[in-house]
Structures are given as C-alpha cells and as structure tokens.
Amino acid sequence: MTPSTTLSGDLFDRARRVIPSGVNSPVRAFGSVGGTPPFLTSAKGALLTDADGNEYVDLVGSWGPMILGHAHDGVVEAVREAAGRGLSFGAPQAGEVSLVEEVVRRIGPVQQLRLVNSGTEATMSALRVARAATSRDVVVKFAGCYHGHVDALLAEAGSGVATFAMPGSAGVTASTARDTVVLPYGDREAVTALFAERGDEIAAVITEAAPANMGVVPPREQDGTGFNRFLAETAHAAGALLISDEVLTGFRAGKEGYYGIDGDGWAPDLMTFGKVIGGGLPVGAFGGREDLMALLAPSGPVYQAGTLSGNPLATAAGLATFAGLDDAAYRVLDEASVALRGLVADALTTAGVPHVIQTAGTLFSVFFRDAPVETYEDAKAQDTEAFTRFFHAMLDGGVYLPPSAFEAWFVSTAHTPAVLDRIAEVLPVAARAAAQ
Numbered sequence: 001m002t003p004s005t006t007l008s009g010d011l012f013d014r015a016r017r018v019i020p021s022g023v024n025s026p027v028r029a030f031g032s033v034g035g036t037p038p039f040l041t042s043a044k045g046a047l048l049t050d051a052d053g054n055e056y057v058d059l060v061g062s063w064g065p066m067i068l069g070h071a072h073d074g075v076v077e078a079v080r081e082a083a084g085r086g087l088s089f090g091a092p093q094a095g096e097v098s099l100v101e102e103v104v105r106r107i108g109p110v111q112q113l114r115l116v117n118s119g120t121e122a123t124m125s126a127l128r129v130a131r132a133a134t135s136r137d138v139v140v141k142f143a144g145c146y147h148g149h150v151d152a153l154l155a156e157a158g159s160g161v162a163t164f165a166m167p168g169s170a171g172v173t174a175s176t177a178r179d180t181v182v183l184p185y186g187d188r189e190a191v192t193a194l195f196a197e198r199g200d201e202i203a204a205v206i207t208e209a210a211p212a213n214m215g216v217v218p219p220r221e222q223d224g225t226g227f228n229r230f231l232a233e234t235a236h237a238a239g240a241l242l243i244s245d246e247v248l249t250g251f252r253a254g255k256e257g258y259y260g261i262d263g264d265g266w267a268p269d270l271m272t273f274g275k276v277i278g279g280g281l282p283v284g285a286f287g288g289r290e291d292l293m294a295l296l297a298p299s300g301p302v303y304q305a306g307t308l309s310g311n312p313l314a315t316a317a318g319l320a321t322f323a324g325l326d327d328a329a330y331r332v333l334d335e336a337s338v339a340l341r342g343l344v345a346d347a348l349t350t351a352g353v354p355h356v357i358q359t360a361g362t363l364f365s366v367f368f369r370d371a372p373v374e375t376y377e378d379a380k381a382q383d384t385e386a387f388t389r390f391f392h393a394m395l396d397g398g399v400y401l402p403p404s405a406f407e408a409w410f411v412s413t414a415h416t417p418a419v420l421d422r423i424a425e426v427l428p429v430a431a432r433a434a435a436q
C-alpha cells in the first residue's frame with residue numbers, strides 16, 4: 001500500500017513557494033524519479049520517520065555522514081555537551097586539534113589539514129593551493145566525478161548534475177570553464193596525451209579516490225599499476241599535483257579511506273574530506289603535504305577562511321563518530337554491505353532485471369544494466385526507468401533509497417540483520433516492478 005504523503009505534500013507546496021524547487025540541494029526534490037519527497041521529522045539508527053508518520057529503512061545516510069546510524073547516543077551526547085559550552089567561538093578550540101590529529105593519524109599523506117564547512121569548500125580551497133603552488137591555471141578532472149559545486153569543477157560532474165542530465169552549470173564563466181579539462185574516467189591514454197601537449201600548464205589533476213557520484217566506479221589496475229598511482233606519477237613528472245577527493249570515500253570505503261585500500265608506494269599531494277568527519281554536522285577538510293599547506297594565510301599568500309570553520313559542535317560530532325569507528329565497526333559495515341548486495345542481486349536476478357553491483361570497500365551501488373560500468377558514458381547507459389520503478393516500489397514498501405540511479409547506497413553500523421530483513425521483504429516486489 002502506498003504510504004500517505006498528505007503532510008509531506010503540504011510542506012512541499014509551502015516549500016516550493018519560498019525555496020527554489022522546494023529544496024536546499026537539487027536531488028532532494030525527487031526531480032528524476034517524480035513524486036513527493038518525504039519531509040523527515042526524526043531519525044534513529046537505520047530508520048527515518050516522515051511528517052505523515054511513515055517509517056523507512058534509510059539507505060541514504062544523509063549521503064554518507066551517518067555511518068554510525070542516526071542520532072547515535074555517543075554522538076548526540078557529545079554534541080549536547082559541546083553545545084552547553086558554547087555554539088561557536090570564532091577562535092581556536094581543542095576539538096579542532098583533536099579532530100585534525102585523528103585524520104592525520106589515519107591518512108599517511110596528510111601532514112596538515114585545515115577544517116572548512118563543506119566538501120565543496122574543501123575542493124575549492126585545495127584547487128587554490130595547487131594553483132598557487134604551481135603558478136599554473138589548468139585543472140584536469142574526470143567525467144562523472146563530482147567535487148561539489150565549485151565553478152571550475154561542475155563540468156560533466158556526477159551526482160545531481162548527472163541525475164538531471166546537465167552538461168555543467170549556467171553561470172560558470174567561459175574563462176573558468178576554459179581552465180578545466182575533462183577527460184573520460186580511467187582513460188590513461190587521454191591523460192598521457194594531455195600531459196604531452198599541455199603538461200606545463202596543468203596545476204593539478206583532481207579525482208575522486210574511487211568515483212561514487214556516477215554510481216560506484218572503482219579505479220582499475222593496468223599492468224600492476226592502479227589508476228590513482230598512475231595519475232600521481234604522471235602529474236608529478238610534469239610538475240603538477242594530484243588532489244585525491246575523499247569527501248565521500250574517506251572513512252567510509254574503509255578505516256583509512258580509499259587510500260588505505262590502494263595507497264601503496266605513492267601519495268597524492270592534497271586530499272579532501274567531508275561527510276563522515278563531521279558526523280552529520282557541516283564539516284569539510286583539505287590537507288596534505290606540509291610545504292603546500294604552509295602556503296595558506298596567515299603565514300602564506302593563499303587566502304582561505306571561515307566564520308564557522310572548526311565549529312565546536314561539528315568537531316565534537318566528528319570526534320564522537322571517529323570514536324565509534326574502530327575495526328569492529330568496519331567489520332559490521334562490511335557485513336551489512338555484503339549481505340545487502342547479496343539480497344539485491346538475488347531479487348533482481350530472480351526477476352530477470354539486468355544489473356551490475358560495483359563496490360569500493362564497503363561502498364557500493366547498483367547499476368541497472370548488464371555490463372560493467374567503467375566510465376560516465378557507461379553509467380548513463382543504464383535503464384533509469386527501471387530504476388525509477390524499483391525506487392518507488394522500495395519507497396512504498398518502506399525503504400528509502402537515493403532518489404537517483406547515479407548514487408551510492410549507504411549502510412551504517414545500525415544496519416543490523418533485523419533491519420536488512422525488512423529490506424529483504426520489499427526487494428522481490430521492487431525487483432518485479434523494475435522488470436515490468
């Protein structure tokens with residue numbers, strides 16, 4: 001039975017009068033799948049409740065941060081305690097130091113890190129540092145990789161840009177776009193050719209450590225060399241930098257991010273983080289080599305700042321989240337991810353729905369096509385209509401999936417076997433809907 005959405009519908013009507021498309025981030029509007037987005041009132045563990053009182057098993061996890069589940073007792077208590085000591089100081093505080101120390105301890109190439117308020121700010125600032133360090137302008141990115149809504153990085157981006165089939169964004173100046181070169185993901189020949197032709201103009205290559213914004217497309221090895229390592233070596237040979245974006249994969253794909261999975265014998269120069277490190281509050285971070293980070297103001301010439309950066313509530317939430325992210329937590333995440341992938345594969349196979357499930361550590365996504373996805377073009381070639389039917393049947397059955405065929409699915413340590421059983425009940429119906 002389709003759940004009632006009367007109150008969510010009323011809220012959506014009100015919202016659309018005063019907020020563009022009724023939402024503060026595009027994919028939330030359900031534009032590509034249609035229907036009324038549930039307006040949420042509360043969340044606990046793996047479950048969401050909407051304004052009409054419907055309950056859903058959550059597979060979005062606020063797009064990544066809620067790795068310990070919603071309203072985790074330790075995280076909530078840490079934020080409550082921090083709030084009692086003051087909401088924002090605009091001055092240094094101990095939580096910033098501890099949170100940065102935690103990241104530096106886990107991620108080898110990060111010698112220094114600066115906290116910002118979003119992943120977008122992190123990639124924007126990393127680009128600025130790279131351009132300053134190299135005195136060059138050109139940035140290379142890959143089609144299907146999303147790095148936030150930074151002007152220079154919106155061309156052929158994944159995530160919402162993919163969901164709405166946009167080539168980029170209006171409002172980005174031609175000169176900004178000219179300084180961004182977009183290459184097909186994984187195409188080593190294209191990278192080599194570009195560097196041969198314009199190597200001395202390139203400030204940096206930026207890539208998702210494992211792309212997860214066109215669905216999950218893990219980097220592939222070739223002749224024993226991973227794609228990220230190949231990028232680092234190619235960039236360095238030309239005096240350019242590699243920026244590895246781990247906003248999504250960081251502390252999600254595994255305990256040391258995706259770098260912990262393929263970072264052996266090479267290192268990016270700069271890395272970006274977000275999502276998990278803020279435990280659900282607004283945080284991003286960029287960091288890397290100490291000599292590069294020394295370029296930042298006030299000691300260096302690269303200006304970068306933030307009224308709320310290093311906010312005490314955000315750092316408390318991040319630290320409490322890290323406190324819960326021990327080896328046992330990653331085992332639980334992995335088990336949940338493996339079990340859910342198995343359930344989805346069984347249901348889709350039984351219903352005869354072409355699909356491919358791709359993984360990067362504990363991250364995964366489901367493509368509605370029958371061949372592996374290695375590029376953005378492959379990802380776009382999936383059956384998005386089948387996904388839409390699947391999505392709505394899951395939602396009607398009480399499972400909240402990302403409302404786009406181009407997104408990863410997010411589990412948490414609260415996705416226990418009992419929670420997965422609830423998903424298992426709905427999957428056969430949704431798979432049959434997808435097959436129609």
Ligand code: PLP
Pocket residue numbers: 063117118119120121123146147148149159208213245246247248249274275284
């Ligand atoms: N980089 C990656 C890889 C992301 O997945 C995202 C967001 O999904 C961002 C950057 C931007 O982060 P934010 O939405 O916090 O600005």
